[in-house]
Amino acid sequence: MTDIAPDFREQALTHLDALHNFALYLTRRPPDAEDLVQETYLRALRFAHQFQPGTHLRAWLFQILRNTFLTFYRRESRELAVLDKEVVDGPEELWDVQVPATPASGIGTAVDLERAIRELPEEFRSVLLFADLEGFTLVEIAQIMDTPVGTVKSRLFRARRLVRRRLIDYRPG
Amino acid sequence: MDCQEAREILEEYRRGELPADAAATVEAHLARCPRCRGLREEADAMAAGIRALPRSPAPAALARRLERLRLARPRPAPIRWLARPWVAAAAAAVLVAAVLAPWVQFRGRPPEDPLERLVQSSLTEHTRILLQLQAVAGEVSDPASAFATLRSLTDVQVPSAFAGDEELTLLEARPTVIANRKAAAVVLRDQAWFITTYFALHGQDLPMPNEGRVQIDTYRPYMRQVNGFHVIYWKQGDYAYLMVSDLDDPRSRQLFLKMRKAL
Numbered sequence: 001m002t003d004i005a006p007d008f009r010e011q012a013l014t015h016l017d018a019l020h021n022f023a024l025y026l027t028r029r030p031p032d033a034e035d036l037v038q039e040t041y042l043r044a045l046r047f048a049h050q051f052q053p054g055t056h057l058r059a060w061l062f063q064i065l066r067n068t069f070l071t072f073y074r075r076e077s078r079e080l081a082v083l084d085k086e087v088v089d090g091p092e093e094l095w096d097v098q099v100p101a102t103p104a105s106g107i108g109t110a111v112d113l114e115r116a117i118r119e120l121p122e123e124f125r126s127v128l129l130f131a132d133l134e135g136f137t138l139v140e141i142a143q144i145m146d147t148p149v150g151t152v153k154s155r156l157f158r159a160r161r162l163v164r165r166r167l168i169d170y171r172p173g
Numbered sequence: 174m175d176c177q178e179a180r181e182i183l184e185e186y187r188r189g190e191l192p193a194d195a196a197a198t199v200e201a202h203l204a205r206c207p208r209c210r211g212l213r214e215e216a217d218a219m220a221a222g223i224r225a226l227p228r229s230p231a232p233a234a235l236a237r238r239l240e241r242l243r244l245a246r247p248r249p250a251p252i253r254w255l256a257r258p259w260v261a262a263a264a265a266a267v268l269v270a271a272v273l274a275p276w277v278q279f280r281g282r283p284p285e286d287p288l289e290r291l292v293q294s295s296l297t298e299h300t301r302i303l304l305q306l307q308a309v310a311g312e313v314s315d316p317a318s319a320f321a322t323l324r325s326l327t328d329v330q331v332p333s334a335f336a337g338d339e340e341l342t343l344l345e346a347r348p349t350v351i352a353n354r355k356a357a358a359v360v361l362r363d364q365a366w367f368i369t370t371y372f373a374l375h376g377q378d379l380p381m382p383n384e385g386r387v388q389i390d391t392y393r394p395y396m397r398q399v400n401g402f403h404v405i406y407w408k409q410g411d412y413a414y415l416m417v418s419d420l421d422d423p424r425s426r427q428l429f430l431k432m433r434k435a436l
Contacts, residue, residue: 013239020231034235035304041239046367113222132223137190153184160219 008048008057012041015058018134019065025129026069028118040065059136063144066126116166124159131156174202179209187216287380290352291415292397292404298349299370299402299417302360312342319346320357329357329373329412334435337361341428344368351415369418369428376413381406389426392433398422405429409436 019040023033043064044051051060117125123145130141131152142149179202185191186199203210231239313319316336323331326348337343345360349372356374363369387396394407403425405416416432418425 009242013236016236016239017228017230020235021228024229030232033229034232037231037235038238039304041242045242110222110226113219114226117223128223131188132220133226137188138184139190153181156184160216163219164215 008051009045011057012044012061015061018058019061022062022129022134023065023069025118025125026066026122036065036069039068043068056140059140059144062130062134062136063146066144070122112167112170113163115170116163119166120159120162124155124162127152127155128159128163174198176202176206176209179203179206180212183209183213184216187213187220287352288382288395288406291379291406291413292399294350294352295370295372295404295406295415295417296399296402298351298358298372302345302347302358302370303368312344313346316343316346319343322346323348323357327355327357327374329355329375331357331359331373332436334432335359335361335371335373341369363420363428367418367420367424369416369420371432372415372417373412375411376408377411379408379413381408387426389433390430392430394429394433396425407433409433 020033020037023036027033027036044061117128127141130136130144138149138152141152179199182191182199186196203213320331323346341361341363344362347358349356349358351372351374354374356372359371361369382395385395385397386393394405397404402417402419407414416429
């Protein structure tokens with residue numbers, strides 16, 4: 001085992017705020033988010049010798065954070081039971097979909113959007129945040145989530161549709 | 174290009190991840206297809222909305238804790254046994270198991286077998302400790318006084334060897350309950366930040382099975398592997414001891430021996 005690269009720890013900490021933000025979306029509770037981030041850094045340091053220099057440190061940290069969440073936290077957290085089952089599991093194909101008449105107007109307020117994302121099942125919440133908030137490429141997301149690119153794309157598509165439905169539900173009247 | 178083909182690579186197109194010629198083909202399709210254009214506009218609008226959401230940066234206290242962790246550099250001395258390829262491979266497998274294996278979880282009533290209760294109880298407590306290592310960056314500065322407090326709370330005399338040495342650093346000493354008995358838990362880390370928890374409890378009446386025991390030097394403790402964790406259980410004097418760690422097999426045995434001899 002070689003020692004951890006001198007600047008590894010320093011670089012890892014530059015992603016702290018982004019990791020915390022994501023952790024809060026995953027756990028929904030500030031104390032859990034802090035624990036999750038701390039556990040992520042502990043693990044990153046312990047597994048630092050497995051990190052390949054030149055690969056994407058940020059993606060690697062997000063991968064550790066999500067895996068830690070799935071391993072340690074998810075069973076205890078109360079995933080919302082309100083799943084749009086037909087949307088999550090449905091066989092619908094990408095090209096066979098109704099597009100809303102006025103797509104851009106359906107986004108609603110930031111508060112509604114944040115709430116809609118928080119209420120998504122984890123795999124949809126994560127994929128949407130990785131893609132649209134953290135700006136990872138589809139290939140990077142596939143690596144982080146250990147899933148084929150095609151699955152990433154179909155989850156992204158379904159995630160957006162779930163968000164859209166929820167935003168419509170939130171509307172008054 | 175038809176709608177099906179366009180939508181299959183629409184996401185790559187939106188994100189600028191397509192080669193120029195493929196991007197031009199999608200663009201031509203979008204120019205004449207309002208439905209696909211609608212999909213793209215909706216995705217763009219949602220992405221813009223998400224990018225504009227307020228962020229929740231890490232609280233200052235967390236940043237300070239992690240900063241201390243950054244400064245607590247491990248010593249560079251390599252661990253020789255890890256240099257052997259087969260050991261490194263085994264260690265990597267255990268590490269992966271520790272991260273990816275399903276969380277140790279015990280459903281329903283606790284088992285009736287006292288040994289099983291000890292093992293499960295110590296595993297649960299060790300994993301709980303892993304989650305709660307708030308004080309991990311700040312080590313226990315005065316082990317003697319921490320052990321005295323622990324004794325007053327649990328009635329357990331904590332061996333001074335549990336305070337650690339050059340190789341092992343004491344992260345925490347806390348009272349706990351193992352299989353319905355008051356116990357002392359001490360958490361130690363090695364230089365590579367592998368965490369090991371030792372438990373000490375009154376155990377004169379606790380059983381020591383014949384099966385499942387391994388020979389380590391002149392000792393024969395009970396040893397089990399569960400979900401990537403190694404649990405070693407032994408009795409010494411009036412006390413029962415448990416050691417739980419996600420170290421690999423040889424290193425777990427090494428740490429057991431070190432502590433067993435020092436007690």
